[in-house]
Amino acid sequence: MNQLLQVGVIGDYDPKLRFHISTNEALLNAAETLSVSVDTSWIPTESLASGLIGKTLKQFDALWCAPGSPYKSIDGALRGIQFAREQGWPFIGT
């Protein structure tokens, strides 16, 4: 049985940015090696800018802060990063 991982990428996805596409692909490559499945969701930075973000972020097994700036909401990105740091969520920032 294939385990499914939910990865949340904090960032404003832009299909024109090759680094965004390669982020998704790199996650698939790694998952395949581990014989697991990965479902990658991009979390718009504006959605994290205010209010309670825990409920949204807790759905994910790991968080990634994406390359690519400017972010629509730097505050949103920062709050997401802070959540990962303070709540102990596996995190990578590239």
Next chain:
Amino acid sequence: MLGIRDAEHEETAPDAPTLFISKLVCSLVGKIQTIKIVPGSHAYQAYGQEEVTEQFFCNYGLNPAFRNKIGKEQLKITGVDLDGEVRIVELSDHRFYVATLFLPQIFSRPGSPHPLIVAYLKAALAFQTSRRDSGIKM
């Protein structure tokens, strides 16, 4: 470097660490560098070796930087280039929290994934299992 202070959370204690986020302006765009990895770090555990090669696109990205005052116990430098410039930082006391200046995803290929990303997903798997085992509602 343009430094932007992140917003203090109301519940954060006054002396809690805060990470400065810096949009880095550097001349490393497209450059490939040798990075030396600190043994014992998550990065070392992922790479399995002390010297690796990575590619940079520094104008992109919001990268966690550090400030000197913080608990050096908390934020560790775990990868430097041959001039000693910081390239990877990690939080100690965290199951997996790694930030890199380079883009590991650039060097990932089907059948040849990037070791840092594999390590990251392994941490995610362990985390998922521990949450499930604790009966935490997901």
